[in-house]
Amino acid sequence: MKLQIALDDISMEAAMELLGKVKEYADIAEVGTPFLMEYGMEAVRRIHAGFPGLSILCDGKIMDAGGYEAELAFRAGADYVTVLAVTDDRTILDVAAAAKKYGKKTVADMICVENLKERSRQLEELGVDVIAVHTGVDQQAAGRTPLQDLKELRSAVTCAQIAVAGGIRLDTLDAYLEYEPEIIIVGGGIVHAEDPAGETKKLAEKIRERKR
Numbered sequence: 441m442k443l444q445i446a447l448d449d450i451s452m453e454a455a456m457e458l459l460g461k462v463k464e465y466a467d468i469a470e471v472g473t474p475f476l477m478e479y480g481m482e483a484v485r486r487i488h489a490g491f492p493g494l495s496i497l498c499d500g501k502i503m504d505a506g507g508y509e510a511e512l513a514f515r516a517g518a519d520y521v522t523v524l525a526v527t528d529d530r531t532i533l534d535v536a537a538a539a540k541k542y543g544k545k546t547v548a549d550m551i552c553v554e555n556l557k558e559r560s561r562q563l564e565e566l567g568v569d570v571i572a573v574h575t576g577v578d579q580q581a582a583g584r585t586p587l588q589d590l591k592e593l594r595s596a597v598t599c600a601q602i603a604v605a606g607g608i609r610l611d612t613l614d615a616y617l618e619y620e621p622e623i624i625i626v627g628g629g630i631v632h633a634e635d636p637a638g639e640t641k642k643l644a645e646k647i648r649e650r651k652r
């Protein structure tokens with residue numbers, strides 16, 4: 441089970457400082473969508489150069505031009521790129537082909553997918569490596585969590601890995617660990633914490649404890 445830190449609403453300097461403190465605890469550094477909008481692929485390049493021991497996920501939430509956009513992320517040093525599961529199968533196939541070409545991984549973000557089980561089976565056939573259950577920030581504001589979706593997907597997915605994101609925090613982590621997702625994604629629960637590095641360490645310790 442891996443811990444992914446989503447760097448969303450944080451400056452480049454603060455992100456680099458945080459990663460410096462938590463590189464032993466986090467497995468994947470996510471260049472979050474707003475961070476990517478602010479700094480572009482330079483963010484991926486800087487984290488790749490500064491932290492060669494960390495895997496990098498580029499949360500491009502690709503919706504079109506899948507092959508081209510995925511290649512931009514992989515060439516910059518990303519190990520994973522996200523494509524929206526709601527998009528056209530051809531876009532997903534093109535992202536998966538780019539990932540294969542670079543020896544990297546495709547993550548399908550299930551945000552706003554209604555037919556979770558059916559779509560997850562199709563995504564596995566399309567060659568997606570990771571299926572990410574995701575309750576977006578705006579849905580979280582309406583009181584939603586990804587827990588029920590995770591439970592549903594756990595029983596449907598056969599060969600892909602499962603990631604989960606959407607307002608997960610230290611005090612809600614246990615409920616998610618129960619369903620053994622391969623990747624736990626935490627953004628605001630770390631970045632908005634009083635002590636982001638300390639919070640990352642506690643999350644990682646809980647995840648490692650669970651693995652034993």
Ligand code: 5RP
Nearest residue numbers: 446605606607608626627628
């Ligand atoms: C929003 C995202 C976030 O990175 C993801 O939701 C994780 O952040 P948080 O833990 O704050 O929900 O992709 O679209």
Ligand code: MG
Nearest residue numbers: 446472473499
């Ligand atoms: Mg994200």
